[in-house]
Amino acid sequence: MKKTFLLLSTAFALFTNCKNEKAPEQAQEPTKTYVEESHSFAQPNKAVITHLNLDIEVDFNTEKVSGTATYDIKNNNSNTIVLDTKYLEVQSVLANGQPTEFSLGEFNEQLGKPLTITIKEDTKTISVNYNTTNKTEALQWLSPQQTADKNHPFLFTQGQAILTRTWIPIQDSPQVRITYDATVKVPVELMAVMSAENPKEKTKDGVYHFKMKQAISPYLIALAVGDIEYKPVSDRTGVYAEKSMIEAAHYEFSDMENMVAAAENLYGTYDWDQFDVIVLPPSFPFGGMENPRLTFATPTVIAGDKSLTSLIAHELAHSWSGNLVTNATWNDFWLNEGFTVYFEIRIMEALYGNDRANMIALIGRQDLTEEIEALKDTPEATKLKLDLKGQNPDDGMNSIAYDKGYLFLRTLEETVGREKFDAFIKDYFNTHAFSTLTTEDFVEYLNTNLLQKNNITFNVEEWIYQPGVPDNQSKIVSDKFNNVEATLQKYLDQNSVEDSVTKEWTTQEWVHFVRNLPEDITTDQLAMLDNAFDFSNASNSHIAMVWFEQAIKHNYHNNNVDKNIDSFLTRVGRRWYVETLFRAFKNANRVDEALVIYKKARPNYHSVTAGTIDKLLGYSPE
Template sequence: MNITKKVALYSPLLLLLIFGCQTETKDEKKTTNYAEELHSYAKPNISAIKHLNLDITVDFKTEVISGKATYTIENNNASSIILDSKFLKIDKVEADGKETTFKLGEFNEQLGQPLTIEIKNTTKTIAISYRTTNKTEALQWLTPQQTADKKYPFLFTQGQAILTRTWIPIQDSPQIRITYDATVKVPKELMAVMSAENPKAKTADGVYSFKMKQPISPYLMALAVGDLEYKAVSERTGVYAEKSMIEKAHFEFSDMEKMVIAAENLYGDYDWEQFDVIVLPPSFPFGGMENPRLTFATPTVIAGDKSLTSLIAHELAHSWSGNLVTNATWNDFWLNEGFTVYFEIRIMEAVYGKDRANMIALIGRQDLDEEIESFKDEPYRTKLKLDLKGKNPDDGMNSIAYDKGYLFLRTLEETVGREKFDIFLKDYFKTHAFSTITTEKFLNYLNANLLEPNNVIFNTEAWIYQPGIPTNQAIITSNKFSNVEKTLHNFLENVTIDDTLTKDWTTLEWVHFIRNFPETMTNKDMTRFDEAFDLSSATNSHIAMVWFEQAINLDYHGNNVDQNIEDFLIRVGRRWYVNTLFKAFEKNGKTEEALAIYKKSRANYHSVTANTIDELLNYNQ
């Protein structure tokens, strides 16, 4: 209806009602409509946090973070606001500067407790004075002996998926985006860095100020404290590490600026100003964590030849898929990780060529096949759209989200053509920048902006909502891997291998080589391989991990490999590596051996890793 042509038909009262209703509708559209959240107690459609001012002190003697979290809130005529809290001691709560009542609800093992704070419908700020406890899962306090330089203690946080609530009382849902500033007090010998604008040198008094002006999801709040140095790679990229690691890290990540340029050329401007990486102690549970402006990385990617730097490309890609456009709930996790793997491989292709990109994709395809096989009795777990009701979001953090998500997107690309797909993705990131998205909202956008305009019929429902892999999948090939397989075959046939065939192999080629050992491999074969390539003493962590897995599977004990496996599991806390090896022990009926090692190594693991292995080995302290 064209209102301007119908004005004369209505009385002034009706006109007032019409235009009044329209104004209310506009106001309603300004209010964010949050999706139902299974993993947070918050009720953001009633009252939501918008900005955090964090003022905390880090005490290494007591291993406690204490201070005050002050929030500016969006108050929709509410009488209360609910935050998430787990293993925190709440000392006092204020509303608009005056002390108010609060209640911690019933404790849930996964979710913690709802922190319900009494407010008025006019309340604009709340402030929570609190302390962490010795049960706080996001924090890992490390002794000097557990660091690279072995001189000072170290602390880091890990918030994904729902652990930020264990070190800050917060509305811990990915769809609740906030800006923040922080003041952090640490021992003057140490430096503090956060997922924010960061210092490049230590302060004299150990007091650090931070600002994150772009709205981020709570799981991306991050803090690290240690004896750190910074070295720039370019004006907007650089590395933090302990002194003994800084030069190695700087060399390993010297292509960071090239990666950022390649990413921008693909899908638009990098919107976070700075892209730095901090190399953490080896207990860090992930390969990397895409905390905005400051990626947290494991030292296991320091190989000396840049062969494992696809991890940096992956975390950089998260600056678009995950940090800029975020999964609204953990059921939509593939929207973060499937897109990021696709983007990572495109960055690697742009910087290092198609051969290397396809090898990365094929390793991921192998991981996917292995994951699907492991879920053969639970096929529902191979759907992209998850159902995590009553489950920990960590249950969805596997190859399905990453590699099935990637395969779906690559199949789409090959169906519509790369040029059209790149235009679509660039617009997708721009259109949804600094917002969150559900699977259903993405599919509507996909249909309206890619499939329908190009008259493409695609089985999206099967890819997203059905288990397994549809038949219309992209087929990935690699000539380099074909040569690896030929070399493996010849070696097993006792053909002498010329060193020139393997001397220029990348990590990916070695991983493919070792992964493809046949089940008929004998101890004699393993011994020949080890004598030829000294794999039991591999310093490359990825090569070592896949070799150790095969040694466990094939009951190989030569060349001190048993001790090297134990040393590796005590030294390295990266969950993927640790879980792979303990799974191999468990699968091969070697649980007692696994438990003997785990009793020595568990204290070195972050709670994310320890919780996974506790469950795998049915371990009770």
């Protein structure tokens, strides 16, 4: 989420341009000038945190996390250091181990409260003793009934974009990269895992120790606690899940090592040692979250045929674009996601071929068209570089950053040639490893190291700083999708179905089939397709979601579809799916029906999802 801010200091620019090797164990970035940040109270140019030592206890009875966050700091001649907090209770603060003055500022609905701590010139550490509250937005506490096994409670965090401050007092800006250690105490029957070096089995006393030696942005600090098990896929990849899901998850993600190898062949060494995935309960609000060393994933990708594993490729790609090279502010979010979608599709192409990669890309292109149409009254929101001052940065986490960003990079690749573009991307990751960039930093690097170097003219300014999609966009073509469209038309013309044609179709082909149902399709035709393919009972979550969207849109009520839509929305908390279906209700003028379902489903949703649907449906919780 974006606006033009100050550039990095000359010293840092010189450092990143001449650096040849990555330094994953370095505790912090070199001295730099941090850019203006509208989504954090922190003033890192005055005093900045460099390392966190977290010592906390997780209490499922009170649904609180409590303990101490101790920071190593770098003081640049300031008498205060400012941390971000939201809905936290702060009991005491130490500086160099001694009590010091502190104050909490006025509450801001988006940002929370600044915690201003008095320090001295020689202050090296600060410690904050605190606990979370029942308003903490990053944490979701789940009862046993909300889990797969239904035996024990579960807890997970979601820090992106600015929610880490709701469970840890911290300088919650992506440009403040830190290393961390943690000691976490949980009930003995549960296991704790973090975005760090992780245990493979439960301890006897419920105490777990973690270390993240590579510097990461605060939104990537993550914790999950539950009755989970681990099963390796390879020496450096594996899955965590509840017992009833571990085998299915292991099968679904059995290509993880191949994905890592394919990614390394494209853009260089994987720098995080381990790549594991934890399958969370269905209320997790995203498809996946790229927490370093431990991707958080929704169970909705467990399809039984590996057809939705592009999500894992996406989160893996974040190990380079996002985790290794990070957007400096949320105005620059497209730098994380546009690169990641591009990299994801290249991984899928390397493993599964060009046809599958182009189908995934075309579905994203369709999503982009829908997003631009939804934002037609606010065209400024369709720029890659955004200005989200005064807004929740979550508002910019949509198809523009992901799919317009991808289309920009794909168009660049086709313009300069894949060989040159791949060399550029690889150098980009190597040069800026373990650092943060603004859009302006990237544009300068792009012009110097790719366009000017190869005497190429490209409309970079139009792509990044203007709304919509430029005319020179890449044209993505899929013969398989053309066949899908022809098959659909044949079925509708003949008013009958020949299912032998579709027996080998992939999930992507089925999604395209359903999404291309004509506006004037009749309920009889919907029933014909439903009876032939049992869409209303689809076990594949993506197919189910696009079918339910069509059913809502066209007021199709046959075949238990209403019951299954209700069940889907109550059980699944993935925001993309949930928002799509509730928006369909709204567009069909069926908000009253939507609210009946939503009031029942809302307690199962993470705050990220609930906040979006509250706004969409105009719902105010009591």
